[in-house]
């Protein structure tokens with residue numbers, strides 16, 4: 001189990017090679033009152049890391065900031081160290097904006113942008129809004145990757161700070177969704193409908209997990225819902241993988257998907273075909 005002794009050194013850099021670096025306890029010394037103040041003002045956030053060069057978190061090449069903090073408990077989560085906000089590095093808004101600014105020219109040249117992901121970015125919604133707004137103010141394309149559960153924390157005006165929402169739809173059957181994520185599906189669907197009503201561009205992300213989300217009824221349910229929204233520009237079918245397994249072990253968490261294999265290419269193609277059959281672009 002990861003302990004303080006196993007933590008990266010105090011001066012852990014914001015940049016990481018990938019979000020698969022295990023990071024714990026980096027904000028544990030921040031007083032509770034300061035955590036509350038950070039959440040209330042958005043002037044400080046807790047970040048797992050920044051990574052560069054992503055080609056899968058929005059259009060073009062992306063700079064991604066990975067927030068710490070998530071109330072969901074997806075059985076397949078590949079970054080459970082991001083569940084706890086104080087595992088992240090406390091970062092002032094100014095420092096985070098400066099980090100984004102360093103890449104502004106390169107991102108524009110590569111037709112890319114900045115993506116705020118997590119954890120669940122809207123756990124720190126005030127920080128998320130301020131950081132996305134600052135990036136947008138620099139002329140950078142912005143994307144918000146979210147499970148949507150806390151979408152109602154954002155005003156209609158605040159929705160505009162994300163040029164694109166990467167909305168994670170994790171299943172269709174409510175009971176199965178509850179068992180897979182620990183949370184209700186309703187608020188996510190409500191947020192999806194709200195984004196549609198406001199004509200905000202959305203890419204749906206659907207993790208294909210054998211035995212969980214690969215059944216035809218699950219895929220077809222999500223596909224029909226997404227197609228009915230009218231604002232879903234594409235669907236990314238993300239095959240389940242085991243790259244985060246070591247984190248569950250290191251954190252002393254019970255990992256229930258130990259024996260689950262990544263889906264074969266044909267299963268991914270079948271899921272893509274189900275999305276395409278209702279008129280969506282799927283990859």
Ligand code: SF4
Nearest residue numbers: 070072073074077119
């Ligand atoms: S919503 Fe994302 S970060 Fe949260 S538990 Fe699920 S996969 Fe992990």
